[in-house]
Amino acid sequence: MEKYKSLKLSNLLFTLSTIISLQAHFSRGWTGEIHGRVVCDVCADSFIGPEDHILQGAEVAVLCITKSGDVLNYQAFTNSNGVYTVAETMPESDRWDACLARPISSFHEYCTHLGDGNSGVKFSYNRPSGYSHTIRPFVYRPARVPTYCI
Template sequence: MEPKLLIAAVLMTVLMAKGVTAWTGEIQGRVVCDVCADSSIDPEDHVLAGAEVAVLCITKSGEVLNYQAFANSNGIYTVAETMPETERWDACLVRPISSFHNHCTHLGDGSTGVKFSYEYPSGYSHAVRPFVYHPVKAPVYCI
């Protein structure tokens, strides 16, 4: 058994033995370049692989957890955590940090961040609306 899997198995066994139930949460979303800055996803638009997103969550006990995520080749970022039920996420804030694409660096309207209460049971995912970046100057064909 791999060392990481063994550690996870031991941790879960200890938590279960103490009567603490485990809880798993997930947050995911997309980062997109809206090439014509027309607020709609069109054929000329594309995902922004490598875009950085920050996720800040407060647990039921008041602890603040800070996560960093990067969009994959499909423009999707994911943050997931397993913890005791008593420590689960209560509320989260997700905000874009950087697109890392020189041609598409300006945040679109409404893409500054999203706050939400996390009220899902264990094993469910919260989908965040896409964060949209625009190019510094739209191509001529967009006009």
């Protein structure tokens, strides 16, 4: 009986140490998120106004360098609200250090020309785990501005 109690106690201690070890491993993880919008500047006036609209299905690339020196390349498409999101969970030692977000293409039928100053955004990623970084909107313009804008 005494041997059975000892075995039961050692199993319990092993299970507890495993749980504590797993919690310590997962608590050192890091989660980051980058998001932004893509907009059609209908009047090509560099202001987002009531005539402008979001672009669903626009493609954005995000390139990040981690603290350990790895390069990670992400591809994202905007949703029905014109928002793209890139998220990653990794060990704290491998977290993002610096990133570059850039628009790739707009699949809208007439708003396909990238606006001035929208070639990309470089930034340091210094957010704590669980927080996100918001990129300013990327703007596309139509090839021809509608007459009501002139």
